[in-house]
Amino acid sequence: GAGVSQSPRYKVAKRGQDVALRCDPISGHVSLFWYQQALGQGPEFLTYFQNEAQLDKSGLPSDRFFAERPEGSVSTLKIQRTQQEDSAVYLCASSFRLGTGELFFGEGSRLTVL
Amino acid sequence: QQQVKQSPQSLIVQKGGISIINCAYENTAFDYFPWYQQFPGKGPALLIAIRPDVSEKKEGRFTISFNKSAKQFSLHIMDSQPGDSATYFCAASTGGTSYGKLTFGQGTILTVHP
Numbered sequence: 001g002a003g004v005s006q007s008p009r010y011k012v013a014k015r016g017q018d019v020a021l022r023c024d025p026i027s028g029h030v031s032l033f034w035y036q037q038a039l040g041q042g043p044e045f046l047t048y049f050q051n052e053a054q055l056d057k058s059g060l061p062s063d064r065f066f067a068e069r070p071e072g073s074v075s076t077l078k079i080q081r082t083q084q085e086d087s088a089v090y091l092c093a094s095s096f097r098l099g100t101g102e103l104f105f106g107e108g109s110r111l112t113v114l
Numbered sequence: 115q116q117q118v119k120q121s122p123q124s125l126i127v128q129k130g131g132i133s134i135i136n137c138a139y140e141n142t143a144f145d146y147f148p149w150y151q152q153f154p155g156k157g158p159a160l161l162i163a164i165r166p167d168v169s170e171k172k173e174g175r176f177t178i179s180f181n182k183s184a185k186q187f188s189l190h191i192m193d194s195q196p197g198d199s200a201t202y203f204c205a206a207s208t209g210g211t212s213y214g215k216l217t218f219g220q221g222t223i224l225t226v227h228p
Binding site for chain 1: 120146148155156157158159160163203205207210211212213214215216217218219220221
């Protein structure tokens with residue numbers, strides 16, 4: 001497709017379960033970002049990659065959160081031992097290169113932890 | 115730490131009216147100020163952006179006004195239309211390779227009545 005694709009769109013997990021969220025960026029975009037958006041709030045930065053290199057992970061809320069982009073294309077955000085406070089929409093965005101401001105966001109993965 | 119404060123939280127405007135949303139920031143290192151539009155169930159989409167070397171930027175019905183000394187910027191939507199009804203987020207970043215590492219405001223829910 002032409003846009004950023006995220007899956008699953010909706011995920012319900014029991015507290016303590018591990019989840020994996022996938023992001024397929026726009027073809028040719030070297031930069032990839034993950035944001036977390038709580039209900040009624042603005043997105044909050046989690047981490048970003050340039051190709052396969054994770055350049056900044058300062059926004060990851062705890063060591064239960066892990067992101068990877070092993071081949072510089074598809075990225076996975078993994079959350080271990082989910083907690084209720086992890087419930088949010090996880091947005092992935094890509095851009096043509098670092099240093100350009102325009103981010104293209106996917107529709108997000110809505111995670112609900114029961 | 116709330117580095118970008120946005121107001122109002124919600125705004126109701128009649129069709130044809132002017133919608134004005136304001137943001138204030140604290141970090142003087144911010145160098146890039148975009149506005150994003152988000153419809154329910156969708157990811158944010160870039161609307162317009164400004165850098166601090168100009169005081170105003172206009173694209174169609176959308177104008178950003180920027181006041182560096184006051185550390186404030188605003189979005190004006192002229193001739194507001196029902197299709198403009200969405201949530202609007204201001205954001206800021208420090209530029210360079212961090213243009214995409216955005217700090218978002220809390221959002222403004224705009225409703226345009228026909």
